[in-house]
Amino acid sequence: MKKWVACMLALLMALSHCVVLAEDEISSAYEHLVVGNTTAFNGNFSTNMWGNNTADLDVEQLLFGYNLIFWQYEQGMFDVDPSVVTGIVVYDDRQGNRTYEMTLAEDLYYTDGTQITARDYAFSILFSVADEVQALNGNTDNYGAVLGMKAYKGKEADTLAGVRVLGDHRLAITIAAENLPFFYELGLLHCLPLPVHTIAPGCQVKDDGKGVYLDKSAGTFTVEALRETVLDPEDGYLSHPKVTSGPYKLISFDGEKAEFEINEYYKGNAQGIVPVIPYLTYKTVTNEEMLDQLQSGELGLINKAVNAESIDEGIRLVGENYARMSSYARVGYSFISFNCEKDTVSSQSVRQAMALCLDKDTLVSSYVGNYGMRVDSYYGIGQWMYQVLTGAMTPELPEGEEATEEDKKKFEETITALQEMDIQGMLRYELNVELANMLLDSDGWTLNRDGNAYQAGADDVRCKMVDGNLVALDLTMIYPAGNKMADYLQPHFIDHLAKAGIRVTLQPMEMEELLHQYYRQDERDCDMIYLATNFSEVFDPTLTYAPIDGINSNFSHLEDEKLHALAKDMAKTEPGDIGTYLQKWMTFEEYWAQVLPAIPVYSNAYFDFYTPLLQDYEINATATWSQAILGAYLGDRSETNEEGMESDFVEGGIIIID
Secondary structure, three states: OHHHHHHHHHHHHHHHHHHHHHHHHHHHHHHEEEEEEOOOOOOOOOOOOOOOOHHHHHHHHHHOOOOOEEEEOOOOEEEEOOOOEEEEEEEEOOOOOEEEEEEEOOOOEOOOOOEOOHHHHHHHHHHHOOHHHHHOOOOOOOOOOEOOHHHHHOOOOOOEOOEEEEEOOEEEEEEOHHHOOOOOHHHHHOOOOOOHHHHOOOOEEEEOOOOEEEEOOOOOOOHHHHHHHOOOOOOOOOOOOOOOOOOEEEEEEOOOEEEEEEOOOOOOOOOOOOOOOOEEEEEEOOOOOHHHHHHHOOOOEEEEEOOHHHHHHHHHHHHOOOOEEEEEEOOEEEEEEEOOOOOOOOOHHHHHHHHOOOOHHHHHHHHHHHHEEEOOOOOOOOOHHHHHHOOOOOOOOOOHHHOOHHHHHHHHHHHHHHHHOOHHHOOOOOOOHHHHHHHHHHOOOOEOOOOOEOOEOOEOOOEEEEOOEEEEOEEEEEEEOOOOHHHHHHHHHHHHHHHOOOEEEEEEEOHHHHHHHHOOOOOOOOOEEEEEEEOOOOOOOOHHHOOOOOOOOOOOOOOOHHHHHHHHHHHOOOOOOHHHHHHHHHHHHHHHHHHOOEEEEEEEEEEEEEOOOEEOOOOOOOOOHHHHOOOOEEOEEOOOOOOOOOOEEEEOOEEEEO
16 A cells, blocks of 8 residues: 555656646747747847848847937838937037937946946947957948047047037037038937946046047056957857847857847837847757748747748748748848959959859849849848839828928929839849950950960960959859858859859858958958848948048948949938939949949848747838847737637736737
């Protein structure tokens, strides 16, 4: 009998343990979301000064908040964030410099409980333009529109006159008159607070009445110190920021997977929305495995599916009720960037000839199917400019008393002008190897490797004498390791180039190393780079095509005065003057397609596939998943009850009446 009782007790204990495990598993299903993306991390989460990619940007959106401004998706414009800026006064001085004097909220805190003040915003600006950062190959081409920036960076002034700390919670930023008007004017105030006590311990941001500066007397802010506090691969603030201000805080990051938990100090975004899902995991996945992992429950969300085969499989899962999906137009494009400092591709004729060897329509339809389309210049189909010019979005006249007769007349003129613009009529490079050969002949690429006349079919590549050296069109293109695009580039591009006397070797490269080359942080040993990018809300390519001297943002290394002038003229459009801006945008895009800093390939619709448990996940073209996840939750949606009440939601085992 005693033995029987002991066995029964042991069985009951085991069953009890199973019940606990089941409850834990259920709880975990509602508390933890695993997100997968095919883009490998570069690991630059706290700033883009050392280059970052879309996966890095997603993490940045999770970890950093309280920007002075935010993008209003519905209106397509910037506004100050009311959760951060509680009061603002804007005024111009006699020279035309415009000052934004802001009162900041006093209930902003970092993850370590430290209060965020005006000095943290000022430090963020000072840090982003510091000589020490530039010495570490960081891009310091930031805040160039701020008054006094040129003098400050040129050591002509000890303080940055255009940034003032007027009190613990009072900040002023002045935009120099020479940079006005600017179409995205409020976008110039983009600033996220950074903790000086973590990045530069002991240093203080001071303002003695002539502008801000960093007092280093009691702290350390040197190249050697930043190499440790910021760039250390194991614990540096760039890849492992622990004191942050966003909706989530970083628990761990191992290069392929990042873990997050809710930041209890975060008070909400501009709409007051706070995170609900307690824990997130964000990891790199492959196209081949991600849908199986979603179906098995290993993944809860697949972000930015692009490949046609993957999308088709995801849609099948949706049809079988294994998943749900959201799709949205991409605010970006894929492209083949030229390293124009190379003798091989420095010639516009060579770049144009190569574009004529790309069977773009076939490549795009093969890779993204019906989920993307070719692009012929520097734009993405999700950008508001493209949306307006294709009729997918229509500008609206302000309603109410603000709309005067003059406003209405100008609005009608704008609509008429837009209807006359034809983005589809932009310069297109169709597959034409014969024309490519003619361009190369006229550009002097008429020799073989021995310096004799090039003969098609007999010689492998064309050559040309450049500054006394025989240069061969024997090129290397790097691309992200694991990217399936290489399989499509070979038959639809590389093989056609060979017929024109150009040999291109495709070389896979890990994303971090590839971006170092693209951002010109390492010496470039390739001629071309295949990658993709998404544009920011502030579309201002002025620095992207500025003269190389002193500028780190010109990644293609193309120096074209007219292209730079067109970009600058586009930016200097009065805010709200959509018609004029779009006319300038078209002129810039048409010339860009002519000089061709890169070969544009495609823009596409992104698809997110996710577990049916993920509710209120509202993503669009201008929001990342890490922004859309705020307010979303994991729960079961029940059927409408018999009395016609709205559906209940079961969240973590708790029934909530919606």
